Amino acid sequence: MGTDFVEDWTIVSTLGEGAFGEVKLLVNKTTSDAVAMKMIDLEKHPKASENVQKEICIHRMLNDPSIIRYYGQRKEGHKEYIFLEYAAGGELFDRIEPDVGMPELIAQKYMRQLMSGVEYLHKKGVCHRDLKPENLLLDANDNLKITDFGMATIFRVRGKERPLETRCGTLPYVAPEVLKRPYRAQPVDIWSCGIILVAMLTGELPWDKPALDCPEYHKFREEQFPSFSPWNKIGNMALSLIYSILKAEPEKRATLDQIHKNRWMCHTFTSNDEKTNCPGSPKRKCYGAGFIDDVDGKICQSQPESLRVSNINDVATAVTHNTNDIISFSQPTHLDDLLLSTQLHFTQSPVNQNHYQKLVKRMTRFFVNTNWETTVQQLCDYFDKQSFKWSINSGMVTITTMDCRNMQLVFKAHVLDMDGHILVDFRLSKGCGLEFKRRFVKIKQHFQNIIVKGAIDTLWLVPTK
Ligand code: AMP
DSSP: OGGGOOSOEEEEEEEEEOSSSEEEEEEETTTOOEEEEEEEETTTOTTHHHHHHHHHHHHTTOOOTTBOOEEEEEEETTEEEEEEEOOTTEEGGGGSBTTTBOOHHHHHHHHHHHHHHHHHHHHTTEEOSOOSGGGEEEOTTOOEEEOOOTTOEEOEETTEEOOBOOOOSOGGGSOHHHHHSOBOHHHHHHHHHHHHHHHHHHSSOSOSSSSTTSHHHHHHHHOSSOOSTTGGGSOHHHHHHHHHHSOSSGGGSOOHHHHHHOHHHHOOOOTTOOOTTOTTOOOOOOOOTTOOOSOOOOOOOSSOOOOOOOSHHHHHHHHHTSTTOOOOOSSOSOHHHHHHHOOOOOSSSOOOTTOOOOOOOOSSEEEESSOHHHHHHHHHHHHHHTTOEEEEETTEEEEEEEOTTSOEEEEEEEEEEETTEEEEEEEEEESOHHHHHHHHHHHHHHTTTTBOOSOOOOOSOOBOO
16 A cells, blocks of 8 residues: 555544554545554653664564555654554454353464464564554454564574573563573564464453462463363363463473464354363353444544645645644445444445445443433433542543453443434553453443344434534
């Protein structure tokens, strides 16, 4: 796409929040191409500069279907913008039901795609060092894409491998040798994939960190066949693969080649399969490619604000002056994009091929039948009851709490009045994706009496608040 950026790029919505800033969705009015734009405020995060340069340097050399494509970058004042392939399917952690996981058939598909991405990276001499469901995105066809190269490094140059020293990653996903250092690159990414597989199959993370002072990890090391959760939720075939990956000694850990040939990886699952040989296999919803909760929506504005730009630099110039606007249009160009997400019926005029909309598949949202003020009030009352710290700014409630691992968890609840229909949209800001999802499930249970059930037809609505 690079130089194919033409005119009329506009910011449609916020896709997520990273450590150093927000990620916005940009859509081209003429072509309806969508691009994700990562914004890094170097004034707010002065230490990010070196990291960002490294991230760009590594990401720009990658080109593989299982890696989010890098399109370009631009610096404007103290802001850095990175343009990336847009993953319309959202984040992998959104497909993991807390404490349940997902069907093996789906987990296997994601695991195969993940291993193919990791294999590509390692062939290029790149170690990701922060593989976790939050850094695995899905495209509109439900294909997994690795992203966020902020902690990545080059471990092999002209065939010569170097040991790595920096302790980095996310503790529950990190390999034990990273805490000791130095470590070899490839096995640490493979370990993280093993933890991701546990998360996909059980909806749980097995430990806070892989150190013997962590009781869960200690117990796992001690017992040959752990009979406690999450291990007792995993079928024998998958368990044997996981054991071969979660070997404390990196030299004994399964290699990519061995994983590709593993029995579970090669097994033909069907959508009716229960977990293979698993005694306590929990029943779960069937998540297909079109896995989606009952609603999905978007902030819309009938009059698009167009940005006339002709190349990637112009895209950046134009958007830097409009970053406060969350804009989208009332109708889609590519109807297919929308049908992926949910069944939509338009309340306004029929689909006009010159207008567009790109929905973000996100499960962490619901419509309610209460008015805006009551909804905000009820949410805040609930957060008070839970002893969550919260603050509010124009219908955006920021909630700060601690998760069960005593790690900070920050998420946002945005209450939007969409032409009389109230949408509550939750987004993780900081912390563990699974823990965020757990909180969301509880919130949803609490508000079930006011949640509008079933498909919502009226997504193309104008926000009035
Ligand atoms: P990051 O700054 O890379 O950690 O991204 C923060 C969040 O923004 C992610 O967890 C995603 O929800 C969202 N996001 C990042 N990159 C993309 C992308 N290329 N397409 C869609 N969403 C993205």
